[in-house]
Amino acid sequence: MRRWGAVMLFCTARRAVALLAPRRRQPTRLYSLPGASDYHVPVLGNECIDWLARDDGVFVDCTLGGGGHSSLLLDKVGEKAKVIGLDRDRDAIQAASARIRDARFSTIEGVFDEGLQRAFQEHGKFTGVLMDLGVSSHQIDDAERGFSTRFDGPLDMRMGASGKTALDLINDLDAKGLARLLRQNADEPHASRIAKAVKSASLTTTSDLASIVSESIPKTSPPHLDAKRRSKAVARVFQALRIEVNDELGALDRALELLPSVVAEGGRVVVLAYHSLEDRRVKRFFRDGKFRGDAARDAYGNRLTPFRPLTRKAETASDEEVAANPRARSARLRVAERTDWSPS
Ligand SMILES: C[S@@+](CC[C@H](N)C(=O)[O-])C[C@H]1O[C@@H](n2cnc3c(N)ncnc32)[C@H](O)[C@@H]1O
Structure with a gap:
């Protein structure tokens, strides 16, 4: 009897310890990240949208992909807002259009600068612009596109x-x-x-x-x-x-140079870059309004730039996000706000 009592006491104590011990957190899984789909899992999904979303206005997602960031944005903006998804890849336009059924959403197939021009002609100046640079997981995973180092396919690599x-x-x-x-x-x-x-x-x-x-x-x-x-x-x-x-650097430069004329004063531009060649360009353009040389100055020496950086250092993904989505490791997020100054 005594032995049974001791066993019972031991079991109860063990259960109590288990209940009181801090719960080990479940690791985040890839598809539970915000906006995830089989097509692509967005990087820094909530962070991008927190910077971008407002109740009303015209928003352009220049890198629609699987529509992950666009759907998160549509969840946050108001009834009257418009979200335009732009991509040079028809697969992306089709996949995102099948996923997002929302009267506030439309798509444009094209490269950054031509798509931005068309969106501007149709809707006027933008309240927010998002660029999640590079290729989508869908593009990499489709062997026929030729982006993957792991699967055999033709040496193609064209996004469009x-x-x-x-x-x-x-x-x-x-x-x-x-x-x-x-x-x-x-x-x-x-x-x-x-x-x-x-x-x-x-x-x-x-x-x-x-x-x-x-x-x-x-x-x-x-x-x-x-x-x-x-x-x-x-x-x-x-x-x-x-x-x-894909002339990725040329396309990025042309888009950045176009932004001062299509983003409304106070509007925001959010860019996610995955390598230093892109990140350096974005950083310089947000800071100086150009890629080379110092920012213009007025007679008193004040800097005259079309954008004001809102992120002093680039934001990066948390360890938890990187553990779930290794693609997030190299992401650098920068945000800038349109000022009232325009280059002549
Ligand atoms: C990283 S993925 C975007 C994924 C998207 N944010 C999501 O949540 O699903 C980048 C997408 O941008 C497109 N893209 C890249 N450069 C482009 C350019 N210069 N013009 C238009 N689309 C471009 C690619 O075709 C690809 O679909």
Whole structure:
């Protein structure tokens, strides 16, 4: 009897300890992040919308993708607001239009500057503009699009349907030109070796490119670090080509330069960048109103800029978000507000 009593006491004590102990938090899962869909999981979803949403006005989501950020925005804005989703990829326009059934929402297919011009002609000045740069998970996961380093597909990498493919680009450049591109767009330390190897091979698919790049990297030990270095080089080469094929930096520059004339005074621009080439441009433009040289000044030395940065340092994703969505790791969020000054 005594033994039973002791066992009962032990069990009760254990249950009490379990109840009192702080609960271990469940890890956040990818698809439970705000705005997530099979198409794409938005990065910093709530943060972007908190900066952007107002009750009324015209909002342009320049990078509609799966419509994750747009749906979060529609949840926050008022009855009379309008949200225009812009994307150069028809898949994105179709997927987001099927997902979002809302009279306040419409779409435009096109590149940033042409889409912004069309939205401005139809709706007037904007209260908010969002740019979540780069490619969507859907684009990466569809082997036929040629963005993935993991799946075999044609060397395409175009976000839209027109223009040169990655294979056209490789064929058009000589080894020096290709090396320059790898250095400029991805800081590739083995640019010359890789470019020579790529130009002397016959390649047509993403797997061909990935193995040529991987084999051209000099061997080091230990083997597991060697494999990591090779896969990083492959990722950088794919990134460099993708940026060029889609003229990503040119499109971003043209869009930023257009914003002062299409964003209303007090309106906000929210940009999520995933690599330093883009983030640096956004930071400079928000601070100085141009990409080179100092901001204009009035007779008293006051800076004259079309935007006022609202984020002193770029915001980044929480550890929890990064654990659920590793893509969020490199995200840099910057926000600026339109001032009353306009460049002449
Ligand atoms: C990172 S995804 C956006 C995902 C979206 N925020 C969501 O929540 O689903 C970027 C999207 O922007 C589009 N895009 C990138 N650059 C573009 C440009 N210059 N003009 C138009 N669309 C562009 C891509 O086609 C892609 O669908």
